[in-house]
Amino acid sequence: MDALQQLFIGFGMNCLLFVLTLVMALPLGLIITFGTMTKLKPLKWVMKTFVWIIRGTPLMLQLFIVLYAPGILWHHPVSNRMGAALVAFVINYAAYFSEIFRGGIESIPKGQYEAGQVLGLTKTQVFFKIVLFQVIKRITPPMGNEVITLVKDTALARVISVAEILQNAYRYASKGIIWPLFASGLYFLAFTGVLSILLSFVEKKLDYYKG
Amino acid sequence: MAILEVRDMCKSFGKTEVLKGVGFTMERGEVISILGSSGSGKTTLLRCINFLERADKGQVIVDGKVIFDGSDTAKKSPSEIRKAQLNFGMVFQQFNLFPQYNVLENVVLAPKLLAKERPDFKKHKKEILAEIETNARDVIDKVGLTEKLMNYPCELSGGQQQRVSIARALALNPKILFFDEPTSALDPELTGEILRVIRALADKKITMVIVTHEIGFARNVSDRIIFMDKGVVAEEGSPEEVIDNPKNERTREFLKLIEQK
Ligand SMILES: Nc1ncnc2c1ncn2[C@@H]1O[C@H](COP(=O)(O)OP(=O)(O)O)[C@@H](O)[C@H]1O
Ligand SMILES: [Mg+2]
Numbered sequence: 517m518d519a520l521q522q523l524f525i526g527f528g529m530n531c532l533l534f535v536l537t538l539v540m541a542l543p544l545g546l547i548i549t550f551g552t553m554t555k556l557k558p559l560k561w562v563m564k565t566f567v568w569i570i571r572g573t574p575l576m577l578q579l580f581i582v583l584y585a586p587g588i589l590w591h592h593p594v595s596n597r598m599g600a601a602l603v604a605f606v607i608n609y610a611a612y613f614s615e616i617f618r619g620g621i622e623s624i625p626k627g628q629y630e631a632g633q634v635l636g637l638t639k640t641q642v643f644f645k646i647v648l649f650q651v652i653k654r655i656t657p658p659m660g661n662e663v664i665t666l667v668k669d670t671a672l673a674r675v676i677s678v679a680e681i682l683q684n685a686y687r688y689a690s691k692g693i694i695w696p697l698f699a700s701g702l703y704f705l706a707f708t709g710v711l712s713i714l715l716s717f718v719e720k721k722l723d724y725y726k727g
Numbered sequence: 728m729a730i731l732e733v734r735d736m737c738k739s740f741g742k743t744e745v746l747k748g749v750g751f752t753m754e755r756g757e758v759i760s761i762l763g764s765s766g767s768g769k770t771t772l773l774r775c776i777n778f779l780e781r782a783d784k785g786q787v788i789v790d791g792k793v794i795f796d797g798s799d800t801a802k803k804s805p806s807e808i809r810k811a812q813l814n815f816g817m818v819f820q821q822f823n824l825f826p827q828y829n830v831l832e833n834v835v836l837a838p839k840l841l842a843k844e845r846p847d848f849k850k851h852k853k854e855i856l857a858e859i860e861t862n863a864r865d866v867i868d869k870v871g872l873t874e875k876l877m878n879y880p881c882e883l884s885g886g887q888q889q890r891v892s893i894a895r896a897l898a899l900n901p902k903i904l905f906f907d908e909p910t911s912a913l914d915p916e917l918t919g920e921i922l923r924v925i926r927a928l929a930d931k932k933i934t935m936v937i938v939t940h941e942i943g944f945a946r947n948v949s950d951r952i953i954f955m956d957k958g959v960v961a962e963e964g965s966p967e968e969v970i971d972n973p974k975n976e977r978t979r980e981f982l983k984l985i986e987q988k
Contacts, residue, residue: 630779631823631892635837635899636813638805645836649827726881727826 519688519696526681527703529598530670533680537605537666544606545613552618570611576675579604583676601673605666612662620655621647653722660715664708671704728791730755730934731903736785737797738768738775745771746782747958753903753951756932760945762969763955764981769938772955773905778812789814789902813841816896816904820911822888824880830891831876834863834898841899859898866894870924886917890924897928904928906937922948942985946970954978 551563570578582604587593594600624647632642674683681703685696729752738746745768753759761769775782778795787795794811803811825833838859842848848855867873870890880888889909896904906925910918922944928935929948939945945952945966952969954962954977962975973979 625821625823627819627821627823628825631819631825632837633779634777634812634815634817635895636809636841637837638809641840645840646825653827725826725879 519684519693520699522684523681523696523699523703526679526684527700529673529678529680530667530703531707533598533601533605533670533673533678534667536602537609537670538663540602540606541609541613544610546617548610548614549617549621552614553621567611567614570608571615575604575608575669575672578608579672579676582607597676597678598673601676601678605669605673609662609666613659616655616658616662617651619658620651623654624650656715656719656722660712660719663715664711667708667711668704729753729788730757730790732786732788733772733776734786734788736772736775736782736787738771738780738782745958746775746785748785749955749958749960750785751953751960751963753934753936756934757950758929758935758937758948759951759953760949760966761936761938761953761955762940762942762945762981763961764984767955768958769955770907773817773907773936773938777815777817777905778808779817813899814902816899816901818889818892818896818904818906818909820908822880822885822892822912824888824891824895826880829877829879830867830872830883830894831860831863833880833891834867834895835859837895838863838898863894863898866897867891869897869927870894871920884917885913886920889913889921893921893924893928897933903934903936906935906939908938908940910939910941940985942970942982954981956981 548563548567551559552567554560554563579601583594583597583600628646628650629642632646637645671680671682673680674686677683681700685700688694688696732750732752734750736746736749737744749768749772751759761772763769771780774780775785776787776795782795782797784797785795786793786797789811794814825836828836839856842855842859845855864873864876867876870893872887872890872894875883875887875891880891883891889912893904893909909925910921913921918941922941925935925937925944926948937945937949947966949966952962952964952966953960954969954973954975956975956977962969962973962978968974969978970982973982
């Protein structure tokens with residue numbers, strides 16, 4: 517198989533990891549947000565501590581733990597490396613997303629809720645008809661940054677031997693062939709480039725009002 | 728019968744007693760202004776009446792029906808509170824318009840959502856929505872903003888935004904409209920347009936409670952003045968009585984201070 521094709525297959529893994537992480541970490545992040553904002557003090561502190569631990573330790577360490585802990589601690593070795601990578605990525609990114617969501621929700625002035633309330637709206641209507649859109653507008657730029665970081669972070673899956681693009685490129689480099697490393701860089705550039713264009717399009721769309 | 732009767736409202740935040748038994752009554756079509764120095768509890772009183780805070784004690788009675796009773800141990804359900812709340816409209820100092828909606832959308836949002844709860848909504852959807860929109864255009868016209876119908880709040884001056892928020896409250900046809908310092912967030916040259924709108928509403932016999940520091944305006948527009956001090960009604964009466972011939976020492980001091988400014 518020629519090198520370009522191998523890189524392409526490898527990058528397929530990165531894309532898969534990216535898409536699956538995004539699809540699962542977004543809703544999970546929202547659930548964590550509600551957990552960190554709840555009035556139930558114990559749940560709130562558990563969630564806050566969880567977010568602190570996940571955000572305060574390297575993703576690489578989390579990858580190792582997800583891969584090795586089940587085998588070493590409970591004698592259930594993990595055979596699916598891609599699955600392990602996905603679990604670590606989803607947890608890690610859900611924690612980051614949850615902080616962005618929380619910041620967005622907390623940035624909406626109390627007056628917006630109160631105005632909705634005196635107009636006879638239910639709590640659900642206030643959230644979905646008034647608050648949610650404003651939150652989305654506010655969190656689009658930080659979410660965009662996080663999503664672009666995720667694209668590049670997928671390369672970290674290599675440390676638990678997921679056959680992603682850098683894993684392949686590295687094999688060539690170790691044989692003295694350098695160009696596949698640069699080629700993988702181009703793959704990432706193309707992907708993040710397209711994402712940036714999409715994101716700035718969304719930001720423009722949301723920019724029809726200020727505030 | 729009084730349209731509104733507020734009895735013995737008490738409210739504390741932690742150890743701070745903010746309302747210490749405030750009460751007043753008002754008749755349909757009456758305009759009452761509430762004066763009082765900053766921190767005397769005016770905002771808290773309006774918020775308690777409008778269910779934005781829960782008073783510790785006291786009653787709110789609308790058209791003879793008790794809609795709030797602090798001694799009720801059973802908590803009212805959210806839907807009961809919403810229903811009671813709709814007796815009132817509230818205009819905030821900070822406007823609180825919804826920035827993502829244009830003027831017309833800001834005004835029709837709540838009426839449309841409420842209409843969905845009507846049993847005949849599905850059957851007469853078109854007519855109901857058309858009626859809501861006609862009514863919305865009508866109240867927007869009343870506040871003189873027909874030309875800004877499709878503009879977003881960020882494209883309006885503060886005075887225009889406050890007029891939209893008055894229209895938004897009027898669109899639900901509340902029995903009583905409350906204003907909490909409607910001109911305090913505005914540049915002095917913009918207060919006139921708001922006061923003119925409120926004046927016009929008073930001429931149409933809309934029942935209103937206005938918290939304001941515009942003494943001249945209060946004197947001119949109100950049927951009655953309530954002067955609040957440290958969480959109680961210190962003095963109450965016609966504008967002539969309270970503003971021109973205040974009996975209470977605190978009222979006199981307050982009016983003197985305002986005059987100096
Ligand atoms: N949510 C709150 N928590 C604690 N104290 C409050 C709160 N709201 C108002 N207060 C206090 O209550 C007092 C009266 O406030 P307010 O009703 O806003 O007065 P006014 O509108 O007459 O200026 C002030 O001392 C204020 O600090
Ligand atoms: Mg106030």
